[in-house]
Amino acid sequence: MIRVLFVCTGNTCRSPMAEAILKNKNIEGIEVKSAGVYASAGQDASLHAKNVLIENEIVHNHHSTPLSEKEMEWASHIFTMTEGHKAVIIRTYPKMIGKTFTLKEFVIDDKYDRDIMDPFGGSEGIYQETFKELQELIEELVIRLKE
Template sequence: MNILFVCTGNTCRSPMAQAILQHKTEHNVQSAGLFAGEGMPASEGTSEVLKQEGISSDHKSQPVTEDLIKWADLVLTMTQNHRDMLKQSYPADTGKIFTLKEYADPNYENNWNELKEAYAQLEEAKLTGSEIDPNLLDQINQLEKQVQNVDIIDPFGGNYMTYQKTYEELDNYLELLVKKIDNKDR
């Protein structure tokens, strides 16, 4: 499978995700940035965290291109904004563009379906003039927060601990991604 990770400048999150996934699997992995220059190394924080984790990386940044989008079977972004910009720029490829969190996390789809059901219950109560259960409103509130929290922390400009937190978050979701992809390949 060809997997493309996308962030803003292709020096922090997406090269970190690329290196981690290449370390874990044999899939073809690249990364790019929406506003990336050509040939920049990974940020010092990204390089240091990967080195501490025993993961090698010889990263050179690249901008997102139509050829990269076509090459990819799956495009995983670091934020909703990245996802939405790519979907707008490449409308023929929207079916393979997701945030990493929404694609990899099995709970995301469940939460999204629960939210749709809760909204349906709310609309039904409004239409029939029934009293609205306050627990339903609390449930909607909680589910909305969960489905909207799909951005990976941006460590840019942060200290080593900030990069380490981003690494841990990426590693967690990439473990989920590997399980999902491996199950699809069977």
């Protein structure tokens, strides 16, 4: 079983969209969750994130989850949205280093641009751009995970 944990800051924008995109694919043998390094428990996804998912015909009921050792132990793969998120995880939980990557690092191994833009506070258009980037990366992620 492949267990994917997407991680961002507050677990209201990027990681919930990534979770929704991958879950929507309904791939047997892949489970997915999301969490935030500085998330409060139980918050809804941001309005623009929800709207973008709806526009792309993805249904996702989301409540934010603070990142904890429990979620990381559950995961076989931890994918962060930024190098900063990855650094927080590795600094706080050094034993997670072998399964923690930025999403871009794992998928395209870009040594210079490993961060996914944070749409928080931006327009719905910005959220749409982030969604498209996540969608493309997750298409490649599925291929890599099946290898």
